[in-house]
Amino acid sequence: MALPSIRTEAALARTAANRLAAAPRAAKDTALIAMAQALRQAQTTILQANAADVARAESSGVADSLIDRLRLTPDRVSGMAAGLIDLAGLPDPVGDVVRGWTLANGVDVRQVRVPLGVIGIIYEARPNVTADAAGICLKSGNAALLRGSSSASDSNRAIVDALRAGLMTSGFDPHAVTLLEGGHDLTAAMMAARGLIDVLIPRGGANLIQTVVTGSQVPVIETGTGNCHLFVDADADLDMATTIILNAKTQRPAVCNALETILVHADLAQWTPRLIDTLDAAGVSVHGDPAVRQLDPRAIAVPDDDWDHEALALTVRLAMVADVDEAIEFIRAHTSGHSETIITNDLTASTRFTSLIDAACVLVNASSRFVDGGEFGFGAEIGISTQKLHARGPMGLAEMTCTKYVLVGQGQVR
């Protein structure tokens, strides 16, 4: 699909977005519940479509881990429906008055949350994202232009058909949710669709995100990459440090808030081999800087001396640093701006760390696995923004909106 077709789809989405923007919460919640019911009713059709996608992927030799992401089951379809029901239960950010005041001349000023408009979401082969993203956009009053992976095209089509059926039974314009289909030229066309699409959100691997953030003329919200560090300070509670490291590294290694690099205070040289014992026992391979490798030969060199890579696997990098300031310098050189942690009982060090580290989330004595919309209590999450403009950190429903100022006077002029 090239730019002209995007233009048509985006214009229809804009009309739907204009109506959605004015829809009260109750109407949107009714639609979400209808969409959930339609998904459940279409379960057989969705699973058949998914089976075709999976068969195609298997015959072209796609890796098992990708096929697992692609595969839907009755439980996963129920999970998508349950996600929409959950969204119906969340507060609506649209209409919230962020702040308000009255000018000296009597004009009332209110800053009010409003939807962004038409949101383009580019994602990979997980069909559940289709329902998830559509629901989050709808609840926040936005129309969604969804561009999933072509390997999931049959599944996505069946899911969007069901979602649109739910929209129509509840009196909404089906163009509030649109599946865009096409090859790489479609991504290019979406990135060129300035004025047609208000915001692009890429969800997926580092390559996809890099392509979109550097090539898009449409404003982008960058999500995802987490090269997360943890610094164990000299007077850390070492049991606490070990527990948090194990949790942040091993509880779910393939996610962006998992730990990638541990920095250890030089005073803890004796403890470092014990930490490596624990990591080893948990099945984590340890790569180390020269100082670590001298302390414990089990640590092997960091491949290509690349400390910026997000491994998303059961490996961890380990380096010794002289103090909190050297830890801060190290993190500044390598952070992806996601989540950075200090384990310490020293108030000066923790204050220095939280004040000087520039990242979406800075943690003291807690696992970076808490950096998550669900854990934050947002109820829904479209991703974790690692950029500074607009939203930073876990993005819930409020982060899918912008604001406008409404000024009401009685004839005032300057």
Place this chain on the structure above:
Amino acid sequence: MALPSIRTEAALARTAANRLAAAPRAAKDTALIAMAQALRQAQTTILQANAADVARAESSGVADSLIDRLRLTPDRVSGMAAGLIDLAGLPDPVGDVVRGWTLANGVDVRQVRVPLGVIGIIYEARPNVTADAAGICLKSGNAALLRGSSSASDSNRAIVDALRAGLMTSGFDPHAVTLLEGGHDLTAAMMAARGLIDVLIPRGGANLIQTVVTGSQVPVIETGTGNCHLFVDADADLDMATTIILNAKTQRPAVCNALETILVHADLAQWTPRLIDTLDAAGVSVHGDPAVRQLDPRAIAVPDDDWDHEALALTVRLAMVADVDEAIEFIRAHTSGHSETIITNDLTASTRFTSLIDAACVLVNASSRFVDGGEFGFGAEIGISTQKLHARGPMGLAEMTCTKYVLVGQGQVR
């Protein structure tokens, strides 16, 4: 200056920004006062440098209006200094806790305002912007990379020399304020400097803004273009409508919050020629749609039937519409998303208008000239954002910051 030199300057700016981010308000205010004093002390040098810029512009036949913007006087230098003193008196947004809560497991979460980092500002030949932008960036904890017009290069250099002298006497890194010099390749290099510059803000004409928003790999805040409409509803107070129209159109026609198009309810056909009388008497040329021209032949056709153009002059476009819904449709087709006004005493119409118009500011019975950081009480303004991401509407000090989450626990894991 090409990308390699930007890299050097941006790295120095980053170091300065890291220090600035941790500077308390008192230190920043001391620096602003020292910068103001240095500007006053350098007045003779600055005026001499400016005279050279003006002489160069005159000899190359630059228009008088541009030379007026370029020219500095003792009053204008004092004005720049006074602007910095005013900034010192404003609250510091950095460190504000936007919101905070405690997770069920006892982890404290705080969302705290922090500086954006290194801000690139690209602007045209008004040397006072140099001091103004540097001051706003400093107060909000950001380092500024300033790229002014080459026609103001001598003035800008003299101003930045003074500002840096002030920074140094107050113990700050002079690289907190950097003047970048070069031709069009400099703008291109700034737009390519992703990771080095956190945000680019173009301030100037439509061409400059269009170039930057469509070509930049660095996130941009779009400011400026205001194709502002005003709708006179059937039951408007017509004296109020006339007063507000005159104010919005004529008080300062060359600014972005000035009125460009008036939409009149069809029931007010008889009043329309009286409105044109008033506009005529105020020296405003009226262009009209066919319905208006039929009512009053003094109205001439809209050149090229272009209703999107921001004239920034004493001309106005006038069109008849059937009702508030047709006015909303018209505005949706032509708005630049800046400021849109309704004059009405009908609550249903005003609610419909404020709810359905998608713009940074929507006004009821007040002049769009109030859409201004100063009028809003922000004390300082870097521009008026017409984009939806990050900041929308007048941008004060808080809009020059982002946030980070700080999580403090006692060993919690998932």
